[in-house]
Structures are given as structure tokens and as C-alpha cells.
Amino acid sequence: MNLGSVKLTMMSDEMYRSYFREYENDPDLNMSWQVYNHYEYSEEKVELYIQKQRDLRRVTLAIMCEENVVGEIIIKNIEEHKRATMSISLKSPKYKNQGIGTAAERLAVEYVFCKLDIPTLFADTLLTNTRSQHVLSKVGFVPIGQDKDYKYYRIDRSRR
Numbered sequence: 001m002n003l004g005s006v007k008l009t010m011m012s013d014e015m016y017r018s019y020f021r022e023y024e025n026d027p028d029l030n031m032s033w034q035v036y037n038h039y040e041y042s043e044e045k046v047e048l049y050i051q052k053q054r055d056l057r058r059v060t061l062a063i064m065c066e067e068n069v070v071g072e073i074i075i076k077n078i079e080e081h082k083r084a085t086m087s088i089s090l091k092s093p094k095y096k097n098q099g100i101g102t103a104a105e106r107l108a109v110e111y112v113f114c115k116l117d118i119p120t121l122f123a124d125t126l127l128t129n130t131r132s133q134h135v136l137s138k139v140g141f142v143p144i145g146q147d148k149d150y151k152y153y154r155i156d157r158s159r160r
Contacts (some may be wrong), residue, residue: 006103008111011060011072013050019062019069020046024092061111063090063104070095073108075116083120084112088132096131105139109155119157124150 011019025039053060056076063071071090078084086108088101095101112118123141125132126149133151137143141153 005065006100006107007064008061008073008104008107009064011053011062011069015062015069016050016060017043017046019072019091020049022091059116061108063088063100065095065100070100071104073104075108075112077122078116078118081117081119083122084116084118085122085124086112087123101132102135102138105135109139113157121155123153123155125153127151 009015021041023039023041053074057078059075059078061073061075062069063073069091071088074087074089075084076087086105088105088108090096090101109121112121121141123136125136127146133143136153139155141155143151144154145152
């Protein structure tokens with residue numbers, strides 16, 4: 001899957017390690033009740049994260065930009081041929097405002113609809129993360145509700 005200089009590929013263990021070696025917590029994404037903590041790489045924590053993704057049977061796609069892993073898209077809560085939920089994370093705020101997230105989300109939606117044959121995809125974002133809300137809307141997601149912390153979105157293959 002490729003869109004301009006952004007492409008998605010299945011995340012390998014080494015890609016995970018590369019991703020997390022350069023990962024930075026984004027203070028803009030902290031919830032009001034959270035304390036911001038600087039991220040420190042830990043091989044042990046990365047291995048646990050990788051194992052968790054496998055145990056939960058998630059599909060994790062590396063967001064590649066010019067051969068560098070710059071983020072991840074996770075397809076989770078998969079109900080075959082019915083629905084799934086998508087989340088995205090870029091490894092550093094320096095990759096924002098470049099169209100990378102938008103391109104990656106478009107590719108992920110096509111992947112879910114065409115390769116996984118799942119007709120409905122959900123996503124959620126922090127209420128304070130207006131950048132993510134904007135990207136979801138640009139890609140075609142429609143808001144379907146919210147609670148005190150999150151806004152929820154949906155996109156259907158049949159309505160595209």
C-alpha cells in the first residue's frame with residue numbers, strides 16, 4: 001500500500017524496536033488528569049508490547065516515510081467481515097502537519113475494506129485532539145458520539 005511517499009507495511013519486531021527507540025510522548029495528547037512523562041526506551045517494555053499485540057490478534061501496520069518507520073496503525077477489535085477499530089500513532093510530533101497521518105489513514109481504510117474485507121471501521125480520539133478529529137473527517141469518518149474524554153467515529157465501505 002503506497003500513497004506518495006507514505007506507505008504501510010506489516011510491522012516486524014525490528015520495526016517495532018526502531019519505532020520505539022525514537023518514540024516521543026506528545027504532551028498535547030495527555031488527558032487533563034494525566035501527568036506527562038518523558039518516554040524512555042526499554043527493550044523489555046517493547047518486547048511486552050509486541051507480545052501484547054500478538055496476543056490480542058491485532059493487525060499492526062508500520063507507517064513508512066522514505067524507508068523510515070514514522071508511526072503505527074493498529075487494527076483492533078476485529079470481527080471478521082463485520083467491523084474493526086483503527087488507531088494511529090506517530091513516533092514524534094515532528095511528523096505532524098505534513099500529511100503523513102492523513103495519507104496513512106487513507107491507506108489503512110482501503111486495507112481494511114479491501115484486504116481484510118471488513119465493511120465498517122471505527123476510530124476514536126481524545127476530545128482535546130482536534131488535529132486527529134480533522135484528519136478523521138478528511139478521510140471520510142463521521143462522528144457518531146462522544147463521552148467526557150473521547151469522540152467516536154465510523155466509516156462504512158458502502159457509503160464511500
